[in-house]
Amino acid sequence: MKILVTVKRVVDYNVKVRVKADNSAVDLANVKMAMNPFCEIAVEEAVRLKERGIASEIVAVSVGPAAAQEQLRTALALGADRALLIETDEELGSLAVAKLLKAVVDKEQPQLVITGKQAIDSDNNQTGQMLAALTGYAQGTFASKLEPAGDKLKVVREIDGGLQTLELALPAIVTTDLRLNEPRYASLPNIMKAKKKPLETVTPADLGVSVASTLKTLKVEAPAERQAGIKVGSVAELVEKLKNEAKVI
Amino acid sequence: MWHYQAPLRDMRFVIEEWLAAPADWQRMPAFAALDVELAAQVVEEAGRFAGGVLAPLNASGDRQGCRFDNGRVTTPDGFPAAYQAFVDGGWAALACAEEHGGQGLPQLLNAALLEMIYSTNHAWAMYPGIAHGAYECLRAHGTPELRERYLADIVSGEILPTMCLTEPQAGSDVGLLRSRAEPAADGSYRITGGKIFASGGEHDLTENILHLVLARLPDAPSGSRGISLFLVPKRLPDGRHNAVRCGGIEHKLGIRGSATCTLSFEQAEGWLLGEPHRGLAAMFVMMNSARLHVGLQGLGHAEAAWQNAAQYAAERRQMRAVRRPEGRAEAPADPIHYHPAMRRTLLELRTLTEGMRALGYWTAHLLDQAEQGADPALRAQAESRAQLLTPLVKAYFTEQGFRLASSALQVFGGYGYVQDYAVEQILRDSRIAMIYEGSNEIQANDLLLRKVLGDGGAALRGLLETFRAEAEAASTLPECGGFATALGQYCDRLATAAEGLAAAAAQDPERPYRAAGDFLRLLGLVALAFAWVRSARLAAGRADDPFYAGKLESAAFFFAYLLPEADHRLALIEASRQPLPFLPE
Secondary structure (H helix, E strand, O other): OEEEEEOOEEEOOOOOOOEOOOOOOEOOOOOOEEEOHHHHHHHHHHHHHHHOOOOOEEEEEEEEOHHHHHHHHHHHHHOOOEEEEEEOOOOOOHHHHHHHHHHHHHHHOOOEEEEEOOOOOOOOOOHHHHHHHHHOOEEEEEEEEEEEEOOEEEEEEEEOOEEEEEEEEOOEEEEEOOOOOOOOOOOHHHHHHHOOOOEEEEOOOOOOOOOOOOOOOOOOOOOOOOOOOOOOOOHHHHHHHHHHOOOOO | OOOOOOOHHHHHHHHHHHOOHHHHHHOOHHHOOOOHHHHHHHHHHHHHHHHHHHHHHHHHHHHHOOEEEOOEEEOOOOHHHHHHHHHHOOHHHOOOOHHHOOOOOOHHHHHHHHHHHHHHHHHHHOOOOOHHHHHHHHHHHOOHHHHHHHHHHHHHOOEEEEEEOOEOOEOOOHHHOOOEEEEOOOOOEEEEEEEEEEEOOOOOOOOEEEEEEEEEOOOOOOHHHHEEEEEEEOEOOOOOEOOEEEEEEOOOOOOOOOOEEEEEEEEEEEEEEOOOOEHHHHHHHHHHHHHHHHHHHHHHHHHHHHHHHHHHHHHOEOOOOOOOOOOOOOOOOOEHHHOHHHHHHHHHHHHHHHHHHHHHHHHHHHHHHHHHOOOHHHHHHHHHHHHHHHHHHHHHHHHHHHHHHHHHHHHOHHHHHOOOOOHHHHHHHHHHHHOOOOOHHHHHHHHHHHHHOOOOOHHHHHHHHHHHHHHHHHOOOOOOHHHHHHHHHHHHHHHHHHHHHHHHHHHOOOHHHHHHHHHHHHHHHHHHHHHHHHHHHHHOOOOOOHHHHHHHHHHHHHHHHHOOHHHHHHHHHHHOOOOOOOOOO
């Protein structure tokens, strides 16, 4: 089974992000970047399927600037066999990314595509679903367990109020939730070997995909600062404040 | 509460710009395949490992400590698993040769790895701490059979080595040691004696432990010229337990997760490493890297202290500041990092930590150049320079590591003194590094007496030439011309002080010994001045980038507030004319 796994370069989760002074975007100057944590889970799952002998090849793909090669190298160090960077300096929306991935799926013909359920920068949670719509592949989102069996794939999904188990016919697309696995650390020998694995770079134009944006960002603002708490004298006062000040009951 | 983020941006600055190491690697056949991206990825992943695996065990290991029961040592919860993860990740073998199963990477990258390990968990780091030195020692002095038997297992982490030198009566003066070794009929030896302060002398991280033991042969001359080095495994090749017994562990001020063992050898089987009576020479191959690594402990502690203090000072609000950064509104109480006294402390933490990183990594890079350089003359020069800098790095960095941990603790006020914050542990853990691997006083004597005066000042002159060349290169830039002038002046004053001590030694042989500690601190400050001139030169014209703007600010702070301590050290070197009275017996 060939697996395509997607990798996004995002602000490292440890970084306290700041909004640019002109409110146009998050300030990325001198900010540490890393692989999106949900993508790490996707890569880990693909590597585990390969270690179990179920997957035969793992192709990691990223859409982003030339520097996204760093995250693809990490994916290679974690166990992907080869990598593909669709290089663009533009800030692409989910649909443009899904269209680019569709072109890669057409070319690579993977049996399984694993993506993170969302990226921690834009939190859109839609690329995997859009890709499923574009390719016509079956989809299992928010996966907390995968169990392939022949040409079928059992996916346990985390849904509101419990777990749902689906059986998908391959080829399929799965998006990862937090509890699917715990990603490993790249080992030093694998980092060294990753250097020799193939990393190909193409452009959206090479894939014949127009990435013209349908959305325009008007403004980016930091969340309102949290106000200091107060001490209440009685339960009655608490209820009164919840009703009239916080307006939550 | 413990905070650690690997300082990757500054590490990359030092490796890629300050040292320009990638260009040097291209000229070293062993590292020709290493490029900037790969090196950066190695350092980044090492940082993830240190932050993700070792940091969470730092406080718990300290609280729990090691337990001793009837000869067996149990390390803190999580330590053996973390060691297994370290070995499985290939980190133990980073700088070992590929032919022995290592990754063949430079000492420079190992220095970055070690700094992060020492920042996140010094006690844990003690277990694999001696492995690289033992690897080098065995590689240089082991017989083919011993190398065949143990080298690969050290590299793979299957077996952890220890260093058994100290005996109750033989501390700094190893010449006083009494452990004996008698030849056996099969060419091996039987070792008998008691050792103390053996780090990792017994533990539950590996099945087997390989003790490197200093002992005397029957015909040995007295003193340090009669000491031989032996390899004594806990478990013999045929599986038998060797006659090595752990009699207890120390209860210590810091690094409590590290088992500091008393070991007794009773006719234990072992093999000679190197020539008879030449044990100290055999150990010497591991000395440069071992002392550098202890220096990096000081750097690691300083970095951890700086990060924790900086974070706390940005959040803790007390009193109203005299001035605030532009655009900051008045508040009932300001973050304490607005207060000048705290800014002084925090800038000192940052400036000394970053300066030491440049100097420490430089020393590691010199070790690489000494071993792998293509040109023999440059190899010899790198070797001599690394030898000169090693005692400086060991003593200066560890002293600063402890002192800066104390400064960081002060930032926390009363909270720094309680266990809820990590900073008191940094203070306790850092203290040992001033003592072991040759006390800082021994390092100061080694620096001045052997490395500076010993060769008539030649190595020091070479070092000062490098410093002056940097001053020359920076002198034309408006941002750092003043720094360059100061560096040149202090190079002259240091050279004069060294000449003065050399001349005075003829009449008063004790004089350099009285001045050695101050001379070491003076050289430390002048070396830091060199580090900051170069950093400022590289940052000049790039102040629109906050990273380089920070470098220029730190350089200015160093020359205004920290370098003046050199005047004090010069005055104390002058004061050492005055004899010291003896104390009543």
